[in-house]
Amino acid sequence: MGGTGSTPRLDLTGVTKRFGDSVAVADVSLALAAGEFFCLLGPSGCGKSTLLRLVAGFEAPNLGVIRVDGQDMAGLPPHRRPVNIMFQSYALFPHKDVAGNIAYGLPDLGRADRTGRVRDLLARVRLENFENRRIETLSGGQRQRVALARALAREPGVLLLDEPLGALDRGLREETQGELRALQRRLGITFVMVTHDPGEAMALADRIGVMDRGRLVQVGDAATLYERPATRFVASLLGDVNLIPGRVAGRDGDWAVVQTGFGPLRARAPGTMPGEGEAATLAIRPERVGLGAGTGPAGTVTEVTFLGERIRRRIRMEDGTLLRASMPAVAQAPDPHGVGAAIRLDLDPEACRLLPA
């Protein structure tokens, strides 16, 4: 089932799904390479799970084409698709034991082959000798592993994972993240994982697709999305960010000057939107806001919060705009930028992004 080099493993073109009047998935196009770990990231109700269900075949798109290794999936029922899904609830069969669950997708294998296969899969998820355990006797983490082993049993070209770690508590989740990543690397299967946790997406995925109200608004690796978000939504989803309203005063290639309430700022501005004279947003991460004594915009420190390894400051600009600045904590007494200190901002234009308003 190996795809040829040029054919994407999973290829979505203009996929749209409506439920009555509401659009769950709007015109999503996406191509995933074999062996890629892809995360669909977004808040609940953004359509990411529906997109997964469309690929698995539980729902049919109103528009658009879904291809796996070049083969159009239209009209193919779930049981004929070369993809498998792992449910958020795990959906393990309560009337079958662990081996019965894992072997469910392997009815054509002989008894001996099946036993061996189940043992291999259990070893892969580190559940040796769990064959005859009942599902109700397993812990949450063990169930998660059984569900993963069952979904991998048929060696799918694409494995869909719907919030696979959502039901685990935090410590276990971080441990399992590492294992999931290692397993995916070893097997070379294309993983499409749905999550609402940006940290999880950044830790696991080769590429992340951010969904907002049914649309795939940006696709890229974690660093790209973090450093060069395309919209305010993406910028604030992936971490704390200062969003400063303003108007484009001038453009020069990939650069723009934005007139903000506390003066003009230079910013990176790829593309052509928003154009000169239009309302815009300037985004800058708190850790990129420097405090200096230079000639930058003037402000006053109104709050200092010590967070251990970092110190966060709240700064009121002359026009009343509040900004956050975050920097590594350095033992420095007395603090030159304590509450009430008049400071000048040092804003690196490379760290400033021009976004649509």
Added chain:
Amino acid sequence: MKRPARLLAVVPALWLAAFVLVPALIVLKISLSAAATAQPPYLPVLDWSAGPVGWSSFLEALDFTNFETLLGDALYRDAALQSLWLAGLATLILALIGTPLAHAMARSPKRWQPLLVALVIVPFWTSFLIRTYAWIAILKPEGLLSAVLLRLGLIDRPLEILGTQAAVLVGLTYAYLPFMVLPLYAVMVRLDPSLREAAADLGASPIRVFWSVTLPLARPGLAAGALLCFVPMVGEFIIPDLLGGSDTLMLGRVLWSEFFSNRDWPLASAVAILMLALVVVPLVLLRESGTSDRDTVR
């Protein structure tokens, strides 16, 4: 907290004792008596004034003659076998009709389901007796079914179905269908739909999904439905009496005629005890198998 809880358990216990246990013991006692032309129509009757002597002569007079009669006479044995056979066959038919029906109900759109459940229950608004009489009108040779089949040319002379076991089966199946469908539906509607989806995702065709996931998980509903139907059908009287013929000998009818026609209360009571045994024994066996099932899987 503890005392009211205990009191709450006492109420149903008293209820069951007064209206199930005591009557059952009375019936058991009568079944061990002999018929008599007297008031009440059986002997012995306990003579309270005679003291211990009265008790011992009372107990000595009780015997198993009626049960020997029942077991020795082919009529009763055949009636018992036929009751079990017809009730069992009807239960099977009910399971075959009820399971897909309940499955379809549980899978239909949520907003339709209350209506579908109501449609299953609606026949109860009419008296059971009237509904059974309606089947006479449908099944009789000059009835509705005959007329339709004649008109369609599927048969060339009127149906001779009324008064046969087939008519009894039709009547039983019709009357008890809700008791099969409702428990099955109640279990199926609560099944997590992602289990079916997971099975389909793992390559199972819709038929395999049904056999390997839906049906095993619906087993408690199927067992409840089968019990709710089988138990009363074994003792059913009205349906075999109205729809069956002289060849339909079910225990309910035998009991009725022993009691009212022959005025043989002891024999009728013995039939009742036999019927109870026929029903209770499989019930206990079923429970046993259920618990041992759960024990072995752990």
